[in-house]
Amino acid sequence: MQLTPARRLIALCTLALGGFGIGTTEFATMGILPLAATELVPGFDADPAAGIARAGWLITAYALGVVVGAPLVSVWAARMSQRTLVLLLVAAFAVANLASGLMPTFELTIAARFVAALPHGAYFGVASLLAARIMGPGRQGAGVALALSGLTIANVIGVPLGTWLGQTAGWRWTYAAVAAIFLATLVLAWLFLPSQPGDPSRSARRELAAFRSPRLWLMIAVGCIGFGGFFAVYSYAAETVTRVAGLPEAAIAWLLATVGIGMTIGNAIGGWSSDRSIRRTILVAFPVLIGSLALFGLLGWHPVAMFALAFLIGGAGSVLTPAIQARIMGIAGDAELLGAAANHAAFNVGNALGAALGGAVIAAGLGYLAPAWIGVALASTGFGLALWSLAVERGPDTATHHVVATVLGPTTAGIEVVDR
DSSP states (O other), X not given: OEEOHHHHHHHHHHHHHHHHXXXXXXXXXXXXXXXXXXXXXXXXXXXXXXXXXXXXXXXXXXXHHHHHHHHHHHHHTTXXXXXXXXXXXXXXXXXXXXXXXXXXXXXXXXXXXXXXXXXXXXXXXXXXXXXXXXXXXXXXXXXXXXXXXXXXXXXXXXXXXXXXXXXXXXXXXXXXXXXXXXXXXHHHHHHHXXXXXXXXXXXXXXXXXXXXXXXXXXXXXXXXXXXXXXXXXXXXXXXXIIIISXXXXXXXXXXXXXXXXXXXXXXXHHXXXXXXXXXXXXXXXXXXXXXXXXXXXHHTTSXXXXXXXXXXXXXXXXHHHXXXXXXXXXXXXXXXXXXXXXXXXXXHHHHHHHHHHHHHHHHTTSOXXXXXXXXXXXXXXXXXXXXXXXXXOOOOOOHHHHIIIIIIGGGGGGSEEOOO
């Protein structure tokens, strides 16, 4: 179909707005975790450390929902129109996030967070593919970057604002605000996303065939374990600010914004670097992440060091994201939607793993900086797996090759952009 430049821009910004909502709902939970724990976890006042560790399951449940939903939804929607899939996923996000703010008990809130995460991986997969097709040949990378930019921008704007809203109006309002973001995305998607027929030639078997590759599982393991290092620290950032550094509650939003700025800059650097060498990007970024986590474990009690190291941890983790995603998508081959979603599933296994293990060492009485050393162990293991992957496969070494050849395929001409 034909798109004017104005409609093309609005369509891409709509996809980015959905990513902004996802980033906010996923990461703002870290900022409002103490508030939710105080209300939902029985006996919190008697043992705050154990209460915070238990409340960490709100983070873990969301991450597990992404892991379960990414392959299931991708396989189920293999033949579906991409526009229809976006509409269904965004509607599901709106309902589930509203439910997250309404559930009366801890257990039901955990269930709502799990359900809210089911569309996560498939949304980013289909948003990447649809954005690439909207932009057309020669500008695919820019389209994908714009569609996914909402996730990193959320960590600069949405997460701090969501944290502030939770602190001033109550943590439930954070999820209500996210539901409103998705409602706005749904309306814009209905009005401006281009219609495009599904692909009847695709099938669940064809999508799942990608998982026969040991190389794919190895790279998924890199994401699952390596990203856990970042989340071991990020999941309990609110407690580090107040209980370790001794700063006021208002400083939590500033720390989350600092991490978000690091993530935004790191994502831009990672995209640029991966276009030139995926291997070099991985070999540099992982050691920076590991070193930053170790220093955080040693110096996180000092406010200046805490902010500086949080910036580096967020930046180094985000530099890795484009490189790892490019390798996973390239290995997935024809299973384009599943491959695009798999990296987000791996990312959230790391989320669940980091949050669970970080909570465990806090509950064991080792202190709120102990998760940093869990992070060092996880990131080091992920780096070792990455070195193994790089050693056994010396294929194309740029993200551009993978994105253009794998994500776009022969269907990029399906949407024509008209200058009007």
